[in-house]
Amino acid sequence: MSLTRMYGLFLRHFYLITRSFPRVLDLVYWPTIQITLWGFISNFFATHTTYYNNAVGVILTCAILYDFLFRTSIGFNMLFLEEIWSRNFTNLFIAPMKIGEILTSLVATALIRALIGLIPAVLLTSPLFGISILDLGIFLFFLFLSLYLFGITLGILVSAGLLRYGPSFENIAWSTMFLLAPFGCIYYPIEILPELFQKIAYLLPLVYIFEEARNILINQTVDIQNIYNAFIWNGVYFVLSIALFYYSFNVAKKKGTLINMGE
Amino acid sequence: MKNLVEVKNIKKNYGKNEAVKGISFNIKEDEILGLLGPNGSGKTTTIGMLLGLLKPTSGEILINGQKLEGNRIEILEQINFISPYIELPKKLTVKQNLTVYGKLYKINNINERIEFLSEKLRLGELLNSITGELSSGQKNRVSLAKALINQPKVLLLDEPTASLDPEVGDFVRSFLEDYKKEKKISILLASHNMNEVTRLCKSILMMKDGIIIDKGNPEELINKHGRKNLEEVFLKLSRSKNEFN
Numbered sequence: 001m002s003l004t005r006m007y008g009l010f011l012r013h014f015y016l017i018t019r020s021f022p023r024v025l026d027l028v029y030w031p032t033i034q035i036t037l038w039g040f041i042s043n044f045f046a047t048h049t050t051y052y053n054n055a056v057g058v059i060l061t062c063a064i065l066y067d068f069l070f071r072t073s074i075g076f077n078m079l080f081l082e083e084i085w086s087r088n089f090t091n092l093f094i095a096p097m098k099i100g101e102i103l104t105s106l107v108a109t110a111l112i113r114a115l116i117g118l119i120p121a122v123l124l125t126s127p128l129f130g131i132s133i134l135d136l137g138i139f140l141f142f143l144f145l146s147l148y149l150f151g152i153t154l155g156i157l158v159s160a161g162l163l164r165y166g167p168s169f170e171n172i173a174w175s176t177m178f179l180l181a182p183f184g185c186i187y188y189p190i191e192i193l194p195e196l197f198q199k200i201a202y203l204l205p206l207v208y209i210f211e212e213a214r215n216i217l218i219n220q221t222v223d224i225q226n227i228y229n230a231f232i233w234n235g236v237y238f239v240l241s242i243a244l245f246y247y248s249f250n251v252a253k254k255k256g257t258l259i260n261m262g263e
Numbered sequence: 264m265k266n267l268v269e270v271k272n273i274k275k276n277y278g279k280n281e282a283v284k285g286i287s288f289n290i291k292e293d294e295i296l297g298l299l300g301p302n303g304s305g306k307t308t309t310i311g312m313l314l315g316l317l318k319p320t321s322g323e324i325l326i327n328g329q330k331l332e333g334n335r336i337e338i339l340e341q342i343n344f345i346s347p348y349i350e351l352p353k354k355l356t357v358k359q360n361l362t363v364y365g366k367l368y369k370i371n372n373i374n375e376r377i378e379f380l381s382e383k384l385r386l387g388e389l390l391n392s393i394t395g396e397l398s399s400g401q402k403n404r405v406s407l408a409k410a411l412i413n414q415p416k417v418l419l420l421d422e423p424t425a426s427l428d429p430e431v432g433d434f435v436r437s438f439l440e441d442y443k444k445e446k447k448i449s450i451l452l453a454s455h456n457m458n459e460v461t462r463l464c465k466s467i468l469m470m471k472d473g474i475i476i477d478k479g480n481p482e483e484l485i486n487k488h489g490r491k492n493l494e495e496v497f498l499k500l501s502r503s504k505n506e507f508n
Contacts, residue, residue: 087350091409094314095367096339253318256277259311 020168033175036182044188057131058217059187062210064125064133066186068118069147069206070177075113076155077162077173079106084167089261099249103242106159107152114148136216142227143209149234150205154180156241160248166257186210205233264291267417267449268313273322275308275473282308284473285322290417290449295439297460297481298453300470301501306453309470310419313451314344327416340368343410346421350402353395357386357405360394361412368413380408384438400431407435411442418450424459432456436463457494467493469500476500 017024083089092102126132136143154176161169183197184206190198201207212226252258268290275283283305290296300306311317313324315335324331326338351360358377365373381387384404389397394405403423410418423439424432436459443450454460460467461481469477469484477484477500481493488496 082352086352086354087348088352090316090344090346090349091351091364092367093316094339094342094344095364096336096369097367098336250318253316256308256311256317258316259307259314 025172033178033182037178040182040192041187044192047192048188057125057129057133057135058214060125060129060131061133061136061217062186062213064118064121065143065147065210065213066181066184067121068114068144069151071114071117072110072148072151073154073158073177074174076106076110076152077158078113079109080155080159080162081170081173084162084170084261090259093258099246103156103245106155110152110155111148114151136213139212139216139222139227142231143213146205146209146227146230146234149231149238150209153234153237153241156238156245160241160245163245163252163257164248164255166261180204180206183207184210189214203233205230205237208233264293266290267292267327268451269323269325270309270313271323271325273309273312273319273324275305275312275317276320281473283312283319286468286470286473286475287322288468288475288478290451292449293443293447294465295443295450295452295463297464297467298451298470299455299457299460299467299497304470305473306470307421308473310344310421310451310453313417313419314342315339340413341416342419343413343415343417344419344421345406345410345423347403347423347425348421349406351394351405351409353393355394356391357394357397357408358390360405361390361408364409364412370412376412377408380411383442384408385434399426400428403427403431403435407438414446416448418448420450420452420454422454422456423452424454424456432459439463457492457497461493469497471500471503476503 017027083092122133134140158169158173158176161172183193183201183204185193185201186206190201190207190211193201208226208230212223212230215221215223215226266289268288270286270288272285272287273283274281274285286305286309288296298306298309308317312319313326313331315331315338327341329338331338352363355363361377361380362373365376370376377390381390384407386404386408389401389405392401394402397405407423420439424435427435439450440463442448450463452460452463465480467478467481467484468475477487479487484496485491485493488499490496490499
């Protein structure tokens, strides 16, 4: 056993981490996010033991909705990362494709990928747990549509980061969903969050989507305002993400990221 | 012969670093122009600007009479590129890759085009093979087929025969000569293989530190610098210290 060789291998990874801000960030925020998210979940269950008494499917339904969001967002990022990993990125960007065509194509492909994952999960919940997500009724469509819009918005934002900063932004791609999870109020109502976090959460469409899913399942009522708010915020973030993608493309053309990405 | 590529005083700065310091050149129809220079001389940056992947800090590029700025899509339909540093998706078969790129370039009769290219590039038996499982020589021919899928008027080649064995290298060079003659296309060839450049190019640009330090046909350059071959000319110019700046 040679300490020098082992130290050499340690240095190889140490240099890599310290030369990349996204990698350092990645190390720091994973534990922070996990602790924050599970802290709120534990706090909620400790203080609201009867909240889910008559609606056992709520957690599972929210888990399926969140998974759809996760798959859509990660699916979009994967399509973009796939081109970088396979060193096909340059080929794609020298093809006569408009940015709008690239985005539209990826958005459609991400939907198909997410649905392929979602349909078996939805079908399994009924025979395994006696719960049907279809209990959300016609509003299920609007909730999924809203989640899909937010998922691809996050995907576009991360892809804009990849264009601008190159492959070192990859780690962010994997963690955006977890970063937002505590604010999304997926498994607990918004009241469980501290006031400052509540203010942030209300700026995201997620809180309206998950609050409404719980409202439908637990109270058997529909608050259209929640669905409306979710779409409004989705619209705002979607337009911003498209604008940021175009901006990043132009910056990448100035900085040379596009040509370095393929090599 | 008309100029298919016109490069007018293009510069590219990355912050304070001047990668390309105002170069101009043309490439005629039915011409292969060699772009030589040591690593870091600005060749890749120049190619990046011609492909629209990099925005010049100043200057103008015209392809087939059209300005690249503002006509990116129309121009990219007429250009293609091959480099050993970029690859096609490895998990797809050769035919799937060519079909995908046929669609991206909106080629009519994709199957006919693939058939034509596979015959010319000896790809017939490889069409259903997984691209990532091919040898370097085979991958190179597939990349060449992708680069020709849109019948480009301008072909940019960055080290097209790097890492190929002499037989495959010779095949690729012969193919490029014949294809250029037959289709009257313009080719920009960036290469460190001086024999290849001597064989294929009637004119050469020598770049160093972001500027063109010399140009001419291979024979002229060899005589002018009193050297035995192009490699010696390259070494002389590469090692000279700022005498051309």
